[in-house]
Amino acid sequence: MTRSDRFAHQAVTGEAKTLPDEQRPAVGPIALLPAAKAESRFVDAVSDAGGEIGELGSDTRAVVWLANDHPEALVEVLEQHPQIQWVQLPWAGVDAFADALSSHDRADLLWTSAKGAYAQPVAEHALALALAGLRSLSLRARATSWGEKIGESLYGASVTIVGAGGIAIELIRLLQPFSAEVTIVRRSAGEVSGAFRTVTSDRLDDVLPETDVLILAAASTGETRHLIDARRLSLLKPSAVLVNIARGPLVDTDALLDALQDERLLAAGLDVTDPEPLPEGHPLWTEPRALITPHSADTPEMIAPLLAERVRANVEAFVSTGRFIGIVDPKSGY
Template sequence: MPAADASPSRYDVRPPDNAPAVAQHRDPLSGHATAPPRPITPGPIAVLPEAHALFVTAVQRAGGEVAPLSADTRGLLWLSAGRADELDQILTDYPSIEWVQLPWAGVDAFRDVLRAHADGPVFTSAKGAYAEPVAEHALALAHATLREFAPKARAARWAQQRTGRSLYGLAVTIVGAGGIAAELLRLLAPWRCEVTVVRRSADPLPGATRTVPVAELDAVLPTTDVLILAAASTEGTRHLMDARRLALLPHNAVLVNIARGPLVDTDALTEALASGNLLGAGLDVTDPEPLPDDHPLFAEPRCLITSHSADTAEMTAPLLAGRVDENVRGFLAGTGLVGIVDPRAGY
């Protein structure tokens, strides 16, 4: 079992000792299982690279059998957001595996694995499960950047004039229409914002003022006060916000990224902030990640960076355990799975 003996990675899912037994947040996709694209044979489940008790218990509570990798293995709970090469080798060596549960909402770290095994096991992720804590963080960053918390805190002295914008009644654009966007719509309701959701299609997202396809993003940006990026990281969304699109935003607009760093051209954003073409940026994710310690964004007064902490281990561990519990039940009973990934689309 190569993965079980490998040294741990900083991307491994490690629930803290004080992780609550009951989730503080709810999983909005719970109870919304869908049929897998092909039949799955139930059987023993391996928990790797490290079999943490919280997740082993979740499998067993749902009636699953946790067992070492073998020719009988039918399910795999992969508890690392990295180590993709090890996962690829396991799936090659154990073609009996028919279902793989990945740990995070975003699966971009496994892009090559998904493509290589697109016709193999059914993959599920935690997409949607972490919507509440991440949406909460996005809203906090929106408030902080609009109110100019970063430059005021860095000044470390009494400001000569009062500055900042209120969120009430502003035009908010959310790129992405998944669980985070849905939760943001609920959270933004008290601020009476006009919210535009940008997604692959124009199918309306309940709660949005309007929903437009990504082809209309350029038309939306000039009237956007708050731009929140909540889309998957794919080849098609890489540098979605490049220098040209950043220039379409009003100078008093703010950008919030709680999705993935590559959605934004980091050099272009650095220049836009330095030249005063944006009021501010709140970044929980960056490209590269982590940013080098001497990167100019750390010194940029208009930029607030929170080091990928929108969902901490204390928040996500019980949510992932709940998703595992639900999917093991569906895996064993053949009633469907939550968070099925399209391996070719990458989300």
């Protein structure tokens, strides 16, 4: 038995949505694309759910898209096969497929993503970056002498999470042992179980001054681009830590670099950057208060079984129950 077998992440799915019969895609053969990425676990997931796997052709009714690059290839598939009525995407965030979503936003095409599926590994990484930032581990990793004793504690800290999806839900659970006071900032009104409070995004400025750790877990859209800019960075305490495990464009990189260099922020833990990959020689690489990981919060080894489970659940919805998880609204971009 391997370590991954003994310590498996579980999908944080959120609520499934049952589509009325008239909105359900027509059942038919499912193509796993690109074919080179159709490993056995995905084939088994479709078969176990009662789905029929077939090569891409005129009778194809659904596509499970397994590639994380070259989204233009998916656009080409949809243009050549307009009879396809359901597409399962491989990532929680769908910004890479923005062109496909906008050009094929039609009533008879259902889009689903993996949102929520990777919440556990990503939340685990966010917690690691938050602890590293509070304990100034990026400074110590670069140190060449003993230096002074510095560090803040996560116990009892005020943690603000922007986003209310699966990552936020899992973070609330992981933060419980630290007695952290969690504030959720979300687009729409509504309480999130386990949070100290939930506020709408128009109140973000109100909660930033009291925040010890700011964790970004929101979708990347036109509305959220540079959500954290120079003005909002100035609202944070000099002892605050910023963690971004969502998408790089949520943060104004130049403004963040200025805040770190001027010591107006204790630390930043970044699993995503703008641009991405962060170019060699970029000043963030040598900024001692920045800890950067290469978009590795959810490694391929971690996410493959989680994606397979999402595929299984949604193929079951496709062929029988109609209860789909991770439905995407092409207009909102998530």
